[in-house]
Amino acid sequence: MGRSMRDLDAADSELLRRFRRGDEQAFTAIVQRFQHRICRLCAVWLSDPQLVEDAAQEVFLRSYQGLRRFRFRSAPFTWLYRTTRNVCHEFNRIRRDDALPELADDGPGPAGELQRYEAARRLRAVLAELPPRQQEVVLLRVFEDLPVRETARAMGCREGTVKALLHQATQSLRGLLDEEHAG
């Protein structure tokens, strides 16, 4: 039987408490538990798939310092999500400022990385049609299966706003996907 979201949050919080008490093994467990989710988020948000691993590593390095001050007002993943969002925005901004050419859909790059994040590229192409806040709500509520409450905490808004954004995003996506399917 699968564990509920509440059980998972409790297990995550317990890991975090151990880490805060100085248990270094607990941080290793945190990395192992969240590495895939963080890499997914980075893969969707970063315009350069070659930067996914660097960005995800940066998230965990910042977490090593920042999670010691975690106050348990939300789920640990909510904190990690916000850090991931900030890191990805920074990476995208640096890349833009460096005036590197945008990678084309079939552009050059290590084949392994591009193949690994091919699904993320398709997803990013779909989400790019939505406003940024709707993209976030789809990622968290639909793809990450976060409860409305945690989604609101991660986005820093009210639960009602999450529901409204999700409704708008669903309407937009339905039109987009129907068009794509018909085309």
Add this chain to the structure above:
Amino acid sequence: MREHGQQLKRDYRAIEAPPGFAARVQARLPRSSPRRYAWLPAAAAAALVVVALLLLRPAEPPRTMVAGLGPAPSLTALSRVMADKPSLRSPSLTRLRSYSAPPLPPKPRAGPPADRARPHRRSHLETTLEETHHG
């Protein structure tokens, strides 16, 4: 659309971290935990304060005398005096219970106080009885 949405979700969930990712993160972590040595600055500051106080103490200038009075005793000196004073212990209850008082000195032999208070009445009664008996 629902099927497309589900497919997108499956694709998203299929994305995984590259192999060995956790080990590479571990390798980049700072060697020494900041928490383990977080007490060092505070301890160093406290030690400095203690050393400074110890160094300043002998060099303290003599206290000024106030209007011909002797120098005011320092709290340190007072505390030493208090420490030297023998402490008065309260007697234990056991000792109090086992305490035997010394015997009282014997009372001086004397007649009953009533007789001593009314000597003339007694003699008068005795005289009357003797007279009645003999008479």
